[in-house]
Amino acid sequence: MGGASSTAGGNVRRQLDAVAVDSTISGIRRFLRSLGIHSGEYVTPLCLVLAGAFLWAENQEKYIPAVVLKGLASLCFVILGLLTSPGTPMAKMIVTGLILGCIADVMLNLRWVFKEKGQMIFLVGILIFLSGHIFYLAAVLPMCKSKLLCILIGVVLTALLMVWIFRQITAKKAFKIFGIFYIGAIMILNCVAIGNLISDPSAFTGIFAAGAVLFLISDIVLILNTFGPETKTSLRITNIVLYYIGQLLIALSLKFI
Numbered sequence: 108m109g110g111a112s113s114t115a116g117g118n119v120r121r122q123l124d125a126v127a128v129d130s131t132i133s134g135i136r137r138f139l140r141s142l143g144i145h146s147g148e149y150v151t152p153l154c155l156v157l158a159g160a161f162l163w164a165e166n167q168e169k170y171i172p173a174v175v176l177k178g179l180a181s182l183c184f185v186i187l188g189l190l191t192s193p194g195t196p197m198a199k200m201i202v203t204g205l206i207l208g209c210i211a212d213v214m215l216n217l218r219w220v221f222k223e224k225g226q227m228i229f230l231v232g233i234l235i236f237l238s239g240h241i242f243y244l245a246a247v248l249p250m251c252k253s254k255l256l257c258i259l260i261g262v263v264l265t266a267l268l269m270v271w272i273f274r275q276i277t278a279k280k281a282f283k284i285f286g287i288f289y290i291g292a293i294m295i296l297n298c299v300a301i302g303n304l305i306s307d308p309s310a311f312t313g314i315f316a317a318g319a320v321l322f323l324i325s326d327i328v329l330i331l332n333t334f335g336p337e338t339k340t341s342l343r344i345t346n347i348v349l350y351y352i353g354q355l356l357i358a359l360s361l362k363f364i
Contacts, residue, residue: 150190151355154183158351162344170219177216180351181209188358198361200246205358207239226281233285240292243357247315248299250307257302261295268294272327276334286330293323310363318356325349 157180164173188205192198214232218225251257269287278286300316325346332342 150183150187151359154180154187154351154355157183158347162347165216165219165343166340170216174213174216174220178209178213181212181354184351184354184358185209187355188361191359191362193361193364195364197246197249198364200242201357201361204239204242204246205354207235207242208354211235211239226279230281230285233289237285237289237292240289240296243319244292244296244299247296247303251299251302252306253302254299257298258295261298262291264298265291265294268327272330275331277336278334282334290326290330293319293326297323311360314356314360314363318353318360321349321353321356325353 157176161173161176161180164170164176185202185205185208188202192202211232214228214235218228218232221228248254265287269290272286272290273283297316297319300312300319304312304316325348328342328346328349332338332346
């Protein structure tokens with residue numbers, strides 16, 4: 108009896124959580140439309156302009172304006188996702204991943220504002236990003252026709268990539284452990300996304316896979332530039348450009364579900 112009651116209570120809580128998420132997303136979409144924002148026509152160029160302004164502010168070591176600009180740039184891909192989302196369960200999970208990515212973006216740059224807690228803030232940001240990748244993966248994994256194969260390939264590629272990365276960087280053990288799980292999640296996501304594109308070619312699978320690949324490359328560049336022997340402005344620009352294009356593509360893919 109106790110077990111059945113607990114299970115029923117858990118189901119009710121999950122349903123209430125789902126309703127809360129749906130209501131929140133619907134409310135945000137209504138708010139955007141009330142402001143006259145009905146499509147993502149201007150969101151993409153605005154995102155890229157804000158990302159460029161963020162890079163300038165960060166390079167000038169104006170860290171508080173940089174956090175604000177980065178948050179606004181990331182809010183753009185969230186808005187694009189909300190505007191293009193058809194409201195299906197898959198789309199809602201992807202939108203949730205976009206929202207988590209936006210939050211993580213702000214967290215990663217807050218480490219320069221609160222330098223005494225920089226390491227902890229960075230790790231929390233990575234954890235939030237990881238949660239976003241899990242939502243992306245949960246969204247596209249059900250349509251994968253070779254789940255086990257894609258996951259196994261992802262695990263093998265993660266091992267090979269991390270061996271190479273660890274030879275290029277110097278990082279504390281905590282960062283390395285987080286890095287393995289983080290890169291593992293996004294690598295498996297990429298393998299599943301590419302597997303979906305191969306087995307079921309469509310605008311959605313193609314655009315989503317392209318976004319996931321750019322996201323992965325941007326993260327590799329970020330790791331090398333953050334923990335490598337030398338921090339380079341050119342690599343930072345590459346990291347940010349690839350990241351925002353990747354997230355914008357993932358958001359845009361929702362239009363074709």
